[in-house]
Amino acid sequence: MVNESKSFRELCEENGIAVTHQRQVVYEVMKSMHGHPSPEEVYARVKKKVPAISLATVYKNIHLFVESGVFRKMSMHHGSVRVEMNDEPHHHMVCSKCSAITDIGEKELGLVPKRDRLADGFLVERYSVDVIGVCAKCQRASA
Amino acid sequence: MVNESKSFRELCEENGIAVTHQRQVVYEVMKSMHGHPSPEEVYARVKKKVPAISLATVYKNIHLFVESGVFRKMSMHHGSVRVEMNDEPHHHMVCSKCSAITDIGEKELGLVPKRDRLADGFLVERYSVDVIGVCAKCQRASA
DNA sequence: TATCAAACAATAATCTTTATCAAACTTTTC
DNA sequence: GAAAAGTTTGATAAAGATTATTGTTTGATA
Numbered sequence: 001m002v003n004e005s006k007s008f009r010e011l012c013e014e015n016g017i018a019v020t021h022q023r024q025v026v027y028e029v030m031k032s033m034h035g036h037p038s039p040e041e042v043y044a045r046v047k048k049k050v051p052a053i054s055l056a057t058v059y060k061n062i063h064l065f066v067e068s069g070v071f072r073k074m075s076m077h078h079g080s081v082r083v084e085m086n087d088e089p090h091h092h093m094v095c096s097k098c099s100a101i102t103d104i105g106e107k108e109l110g111l112v113p114k115r116d117r118l119a120d121g122f123l124v125e126r127y128s129v130d131v132i133g134v135c136a137k138c139q140r141a142s143a
Numbered sequence: 144m145v146n147e148s149k150s151f152r153e154l155c156e157e158n159g160i161a162v163t164h165q166r167q168v169v170y171e172v173m174k175s176m177h178g179h180p181s182p183e184e185v186y187a188r189v190k191k192k193v194p195a196i197s198l199a200t201v202y203k204n205i206h207l208f209v210e211s212g213v214f215r216k217m218s219m220h221h222g223s224v225r226v227e228m229n230d231e232p233h234h235h236m237v238c239s240k241c242s243a244i245t246d247i248g249e250k251e252l253g254l255v256p257k258r259d260r261l262a263d264g265f266l267v268e269r270y271s272v273d274v275i276g277v278c279a280k281c282q283r284a285s286a
Numbered sequence: 287t288a289t290c291a292a293a294c295a296a297t298a299a300t301c302t303t304t305a306t307c308a309a310a311c312t313t314t315t316c
Numbered sequence: 317g318a319a320a321a322g323t324t325t326g327a328t329a330a331a332g333a334t335t336a337t338t339g340t341t342t343g344a345t346a
Binding site: 030031033035036037038039040062065066071072073074075076077078079080081082083084085092093095096101102104108109110113115118119120121122123124125126127128129130131132133134135136139 | 173174176178179180181182183205208209214215216217218219220221222223224225226227228235236238239244245247251252253256258261262263264265266267268269270271272273274275276277278279282
């Protein structure tokens with residue numbers, strides 16, 4: 001307990017964010033959950049330990065953890081639904097500054113070694129690669 | 144004109160969906176847009192050609208195009224925000240039947256050849272790979 | 287311990303998506 | 317071709333996800 005508290009305190013210092021009780025509970029609950037829970041699911045669990053907490057606080061802390069680098073966003077894509085109209089096999093270059101998405105052909109990317117089966121008998125249909133980085137425009141802007 | 148109409152008609156027949164004027168306009172507008180427009184953006188353009196169309200119709204047709212295989216979903220992830228709590232470098236196996244997401248270690252995947260620069264001077268930070276396929280559970284269920 | 291910026295809870299507002307349902311349109315059947 | 321059967325549409329309500337606002341409380345630090 002003391003150790004966990006201490007490490008959370010250190011983590012906050014490293015990332016330049018304040019230590020609060022709510023924040024610590026959100027962090028610990030998230031760390032304890034497997035997979036990729038939604039904010040609502042995190043909220044439900046946190047609420048058991050801190051009944052007065054608000055959903056907005058959970059959202060704010062999740063965002064804060066992402067911004068400060070404690071956790072990472074799982075998808076760099078925009079929130080609303082997007083579809084592919086491009087028939088060619090391709091992947092995406094996603095700018096971490098401006099979120100712009102550009103297609104890149106499968107060949108140009110110099111692709112993944114394909115396998116039919118992966119761990120636990122997962123049957124592969126296709127790969128979808130996001131290359132996260134900085135687009136030329138944002139490189140110029142920050143130069 | 145006649146050709147385009149004809150090919151849309153054929154496309155609908157192939158995919159077992161009815162030919163309607165609204166559907167055709169949504170399809171043609173989407174095909175004509177570069178990048179990955181949001182449903183709202185598609186709606187805005189379609190509305191210029193069919194002022195009486197409703198946003199719900201655009202949504203319904205986008206879903207129909209995805210379900211019937213005319214277009215593809217760009218991200219297989221769930222709608223709400225998700226973050227990574229897993230510190231190890233890893234990627235994701237996403238089940239196309241049940242949408243379950245499982246982590247897979249970078250090494251187990253047998254990785255991508257890394258490059259620093261890609262087309263147009265895009266500066267690479269990291270790769271994020273989604274392997275789309277069928278999980279063991281869903282394979283059993285459909286066997 | 288007093289001060290001040292940051293974080294909090296509560297809640298309203300916004301944005302995105304889905305559901306409902308009667309009317310209009312497509313397809314099918316004759 | 318016209319009527320029946322099945323789909324799609326528009327309008328709108330509702331649900332779901334996220335952000336903004338505001339007055340209050342709390343944490344860090346002098």
